[in-house]
Amino acid sequence: MTPTPSPAVKTIENPYRPGAGHKPPFLAGRTQESADVERYFDQEQILSNIVLTGLRGVGKTVLLEELRKPAVARKWFWVGTDLSESASVSEENMAIRLITDLAVVTSGFEFKTSLPPKAGFTSEPELKATRLDFHFLRERFQEAPGLVADKLKYVLELCWEATRNSGCRGIIFAYDESQNLADQTAKEQYPLSMLLEVFQSIQRKGIPFMLLLTGLPTLFQKLVEARTYAERMFHVITLDRLKPVDSEAAITVPIRELSFKFTPHGIERIIELSGGYPYFIQFICRESYDLVMRGENLDESRLLSIIAKLDSDFFAGRWARATDRQRDLLNLIAELDTADNEFSVQEIVEVSKRAGRKPFSGSHVNQMLSSLSGSGLIFKNRHGKYAFAVPLLSRFIKRQAE
Numbered sequence: 551m552t553p554t555p556s557p558a559v560k561t562i563e564n565p566y567r568p569g570a571g572h573k574p575p576f577l578a579g580r581t582q583e584s585a586d587v588e589r590y591f592d593q594e595q596i597l598s599n600i601v602l603t604g605l606r607g608v609g610k611t612v613l614l615e616e617l618r619k620p621a622v623a624r625k626w627f628w629v630g631t632d633l634s635e636s637a638s639v640s641e642e643n644m645a646i647r648l649i650t651d652l653a654v655v656t657s658g659f660e661f662k663t664s665l666p667p668k669a670g671f672t673s674e675p676e677l678k679a680t681r682l683d684f685h686f687l688r689e690r691f692q693e694a695p696g697l698v699a700d701k702l703k704y705v706l707e708l709c710w711e712a713t714r715n716s717g718c719r720g721i722i723f724a725y726d727e728s729q730n731l732a733d734q735t736a737k738e739q740y741p742l743s744m745l746l747e748v749f750q751s752i753q754r755k756g757i758p759f760m761l762l763l764t765g766l767p768t769l770f771q772k773l774v775e776a777r778t779y780a781e782r783m784f785h786v787i788t789l790d791r792l793k794p795v796d797s798e799a800a801i802t803v804p805i806r807e808l809s810f811k812f813t814p815h816g817i818e819r820i821i822e823l824s825g826g827y828p829y830f831i832q833f834i835c836r837e838s839y840d841l842v843m844r845g846e847n848l849d850e851s852r853l854l855s856i857i858a859k860l861d862s863d864f865f866a867g868r869w870a871r872a873t874d875r876q877r878d879l880l881n882l883i884a885e886l887d888t889a890d891n892e893f894s895v896q897e898i899v900e901v902s903k904r905a906g907r908k909p910f911s912g913s914h915v916n917q918m919l920s921s922l923s924g925s926g927l928i929f930k931n932r933h934g935k936y937a938f939a940v941p942l943l944s945r946f947i948k949r950q951a952e
């Protein structure tokens with residue numbers, strides 16, 4: 551499938567980057583999705599925030615990082631990080647998270663407060679300039695009256711007052727892994743609801759602070775469950791697998807300068823086996839590259855051995871967490887024609903009746919799907935149907951069954 555490389559290229563480092571958030575050697579496709587997001591960078595008043603969602607490994611983190619450039623070019627300040635579960639422990643934690651991120655930008659600005667007039671003088675009050683660093687913001691947060699939401703709004707408004715004359719358009723709060731956001735009803739802590747409420751309120755006042763949240767497909771549902779108006783607050787952009795032409799570019803462009811190439815058949819097979827999912831493309835190409843560098847030929851059996859490695863590196867850990875009965879159910883789902891898209895409880899019940907083994911009842915399927923959602927293998931989509939949360943899971947399940 552690939553000619554052996556000449557010794558001259560032996561030293562070149564493998565360019566492919568399977569990983570979490572690792573910048574790919576070539577970012578293929580995504581022009582439409584980027585343009586869709588960038589339209590919202592032109593808003594004067596924030597009428598819509600953005601949710602960028604998609605399955606594991608589809609390229610959310612990488613695209614989010616890429617969007618920083620056009621945002622900064624349009625004079626946005628860009629703040630944010632990965633949202634860990636700890637940000638969602640309490641409202642206060644959420645507020646501190648935002649203040650910490652905001653301070654990275656605002657510490658370059660000063661805030662002027664008047665000092666108390668000195669005795670005996672009637673002159674203008676003296677002004678004291680203080681940097682809006684984390685300490686300053688945190689003190690203002692602590693002394694502001696009201697609930698955590700009020701305190702946070704106060705700090706955000708103050709930050710806008712201090713930065714608005716700098717020529718910046720506003721601030722984008724870009725949060726990755728936002729599916730970790732959650733209210734903690736049992737502990738009477740509502741960090742997610744508070745976040746939405748605070749941004750809705752300051753945006754209504756005309757403050758151009760925008761949320762750009764990325765996360766797994768459960769994210770939008772979570773936002774709407776916390777606050778129904780979230781449906782109107784966010785524009786949702788879903789990242790899907792790459793189109794064949796873009797998959798081909800992701801495979802071929804990184805080795806364009808080298809003396810060996812994948813054959814057309816090889817490219818076709820990699821596109822098929824990866825399903826166009828960026829992580830799988832990087833994985834298969836990286837392994838293939840190493841093989842070729844060792845002087846081996848990338849034939850069908852070696853490609854299948856790469857898939858076996860993918861199974862053990864990527865899928866096996868997730869599969870190991872499922873119980874036997876859950877695996878029975880997942881096997882049935884993988885049989886459905888619609889397994890790679892979406893499926894309903896009814897469809898699963900029907901296939902289970904036909905399968906000949908102990909069938910699943912509707913309520914049992916419901917219950918198991920919800921526990922599988924908890925373990926991140928399944929999610930409920932916007933139409934109330936279910937889907938696999940991991941790309942190409944159905945193919946893996948079928949391979950296991952074989």
Ligand SMILES: Nc1ncnc2c1ncn2[C@@H]1O[C@H](COP(=O)(O)OP(=O)(O)OP(=O)(O)O)[C@@H](O)[C@H]1O
Nearest residue numbers: 569570571574578606607608609610611612828829
């Ligand atoms: N457009 C693209 N072209 C080529 N490779 C890409 C592209 N997007 C992402 N990748 C590669 O795919 C892999 C996964 O990307 P990334 O970590 O951004 O996905 P993700 O959606 O954030 O995954 P997760 O849900 O696990 O956070 C990385 O190795 C990255 O280099």
Ligand SMILES: [Mg+2]
Nearest residue numbers: 570571610611
């Ligand atoms: Mg990511």
